[in-house]
Amino acid sequence: MCSWSGTRRPRPTLSPPRPRRWPRTWAPRTAPATIPKRPAPGTAVLWRARTRPTTSSGGRRRSRAWGWWTWRRKPGEAAEWFEHARNLHDLLDRARGVALMTRHLGRVAAVQGDHPRALAYFAAALAYFAAVPSEIYHHARTLTFAGHSHLATGQTAAAEQAFEKAADLAGADGHRYEHARALLGLADVAAHHGDHAAERGHLECAAEILADLSGPEEQAEIQARLDRLQQP
16 A cells, blocks of 8 residues: 655645736727717718738738718718728628628718619619528618609609519518518608508508507607698
């Protein structure tokens, strides 16, 4: 039977943990050079195109294009950011990113009142979204934007066709908010034709869908339209 007769080394005493030098939530030590202030909610949108990796002899490079803009105040600046982001997506052969930035350019053109140019952008974006079965949401959303531009240029038949197709796509795939937006577009077409019964029907369907999805302002706007239709 083997036994050990040496002296046992004493256990080291545990010292209290040293305080952490940095908090758990890591933050960069230096802030970016300029960060534009965030506008009030609902008045601006942040779009950022992040291009991940190109590898060269110098290593990995990342390029980001991002920008804040207020839609009705600086649409020209927004268009510059979108155009730059689209070029980056095109450089990296990202067809989906190109289509998204193209649609954003169409929205900016529509805000500026240039609906023919907006329709050209929307048509280019639809060429991608319609060809990809998994892009039903963006397909329907782009059709809704195109429908509003068609209606603004007096092309009511094309607008109605775009809204109906958007409503069918969004409704069948379960995108309730986009379905309601397409129905509101159909209500606008009906109002343009003076068909108050059809307008009321589309508004009521949209209000039912948006009852638990949208904020009080959007619901109040729909209710105001319904109240006007009930007036003699």
